[in-house]
Amino acid sequence: MLQDKDSASGWTEPRATAVLVLQDGTVLEGFGIGAVGEATGEVCFNTAMTGYQEILTDPSYAGQIITFTFPHIGNVGTNEEDIESVNAASSSGVRGAVMAATVTDPSNWRASRHLDAWLKARNIVGLTGIDTRALTALIREKGMPNAVIAHDPNGAFDIPALKAKAAALPSMDGLDLVPMVTSAQRFDWDESTWTLGEGYGKQTEFKHHVVALDYGVKRNILRLLVRAGCKVTVLPATATAEDVLALKPDGVFLSNGPGDPAATGEYAVPVIKKVLEEKIPTFGICLGHQMMSLAVGGKTKKMHQGHHGANHPVKDKTTGKVEITSMNHGFAVDPDSLPKNAVETHVSLFDGSNCGIALTDRPAFSVQYHPEASPGPQDSHYLFDRFVKLIEDNKAQR
Numbered sequence: 001m002l003q004d005k006d007s008a009s010g011w012t013e014p015r016a017t018a019v020l021v022l023q024d025g026t027v028l029e030g031f032g033i034g035a036v037g038e039a040t041g042e043v044c045f046n047t048a049m050t051g052y053q054e055i056l057t058d059p060s061y062a063g064q065i066i067t068f069t070f071p072h073i074g075n076v077g078t079n080e081e082d083i084e085s086v087n088a089a090s091s092s093g094v095r096g097a098v099m100a101a102t103v104t105d106p107s108n109w110r111a112s113r114h115l116d117a118w119l120k121a122r123n124i125v126g127l128t129g130i131d132t133r134a135l136t137a138l139i140r141e142k143g144m145p146n147a148v149i150a151h152d153p154n155g156a157f158d159i160p161a162l163k164a165k166a167a168a169l170p171s172m173d174g175l176d177l178v179p180m181v182t183s184a185q186r187f188d189w190d191e192s193t194w195t196l197g198e199g200y201g202k203q204t205e206f207k208h209h210v211v212a213l214d215y216g217v218k219r220n221i222l223r224l225l226v227r228a229g230c231k232v233t234v235l236p237a238t239a240t241a242e243d244v245l246a247l248k249p250d251g252v253f254l255s256n257g258p259g260d261p262a263a264t265g266e267y268a269v270p271v272i273k274k275v276l277e278e279k280i281p282t283f284g285i286c287l288g289h290q291m292m293s294l295a296v297g298g299k300t301k302k303m304h305q306g307h308h309g310a311n312h313p314v315k316d317k318t319t320g321k322v323e324i325t326s327m328n329h330g331f332a333v334d335p336d337s338l339p340k341n342a343v344e345t346h347v348s349l350f351d352g353s354n355c356g357i358a359l360t361d362r363p364a365f366s367v368q369y370h371p372e373a374s375p376g377p378q379d380s381h382y383l384f385d386r387f388v389k390l391i392e393d394n395k396a397q398r
């Protein structure tokens with residue numbers, strides 16, 4: 001895509017204004033959108049056909065560049081509501097966005113901003129106009145590569161330097177990225193600060209108090225906990241077991257988040273172990289699920305291409321029901337590593353990987369997927385009721 005004038009016809013091929021340079025030296029040239037500059041990360045593909053704004057604000061994507069397999073991204077613009085990060089810290093998630101088609105002007109009654117301006121404001125470097133099918137095929141074959149994404153309106157790229165930079169990036173294996181996105185301090189989640197949808201009316205009376213350990217929590221999880229009747233206190237990922245217990249919670253929620261669960265587990269697992277020892281009802285999602293598994297002695301492993309999409313069928317082995325779920329994970333719990341007191345409750349019908357556990361000797365369970373993300377659309381919301389039931393049963397026993 002170099003600028004090259006054909007003097008006979010006067011035709012000019014446009015100059016590339018953005019590039020994606022993979023660790024293996026592959027260079028993909030296209031057009032820049034969003035933030036100008038360079039960003040680095042692990043490239044994963046997301047197959048969701050809707051929800052790009054939720055995806056781009058999910059703190060679990062910290063340290064990653066997303067390539068969308070759906071070609072038309074951005075055509076409904078962006079709005080003030082479909083945001084999953086909960087504060088300034090957690091909004092520094094995804095590093096880059098790769099899209100097939102040129103982003104058109106927004107056409108939607110909810111749109112308040114063009115994706116271009118919105119990406120700029122969130123410091124996300126974007127690239128359009130590349131063959132995302134080929135990139136996805138490459139990821140399927142070779143696994144998720146590290147890469148540098150660069151956007152320069154003048155198209156001046158030092159390709160050898162970018163290649164060297166991409167090749168030198170550390171693997172996601174072993175990276176604790178939670179400090180980038182966790183809340184700096186404790187706060188009580190207040191629904192009224194957000195524009196609420198139907199059924200999400202402001203709660204003024206709460207039946208239960210839940211402490212949410214924030215490893216990069218998504219907003220809709222907090223909203224659904226509130227809708228289920230819980231007052232939610234959010235604690236930073238570095239909170240100690242004493243910090244949690246001092247609040248005398250009826251339940252503890254372990255959030256989703258970025259990076260390698262084993263790395264974050266170094267400081268989070270002792271806290272989770274203590275919470276489980278105290279028999280406090282506990283519910284974990286995604287990174288929370290992985291770290292609950294680590295806390296009972298299980299192991300996690302890096303996946304080849306991960307699961308990122310909104311059409312993943314999961315079977316609840318306790319009811320036999322299949323739900324269509326949203327997923328975003330690059331690590332998975334090894335079911336063979338689980339101890340006897342951790343029963344596998346959910347499995348992926350795509351590849352049989354573990355999607356959930358329940359403890360037999362503690363009021364605790366967790367899932368690998370995102371029950372709050374509603375692709376089913378509400379197939380998995382029952383998990384929030386399951387959590388509240390655990391809390392209620394636990395209260396009744398005391």
Ligand SMILES: NC(=O)CC[C@H](N)C(=O)O
Nearest residue numbers: 256257286287329330331
């Ligand atoms: N969404 C998440 O919580 C992701 C968990 C973890 N970072 C993974 O990639 O597997």
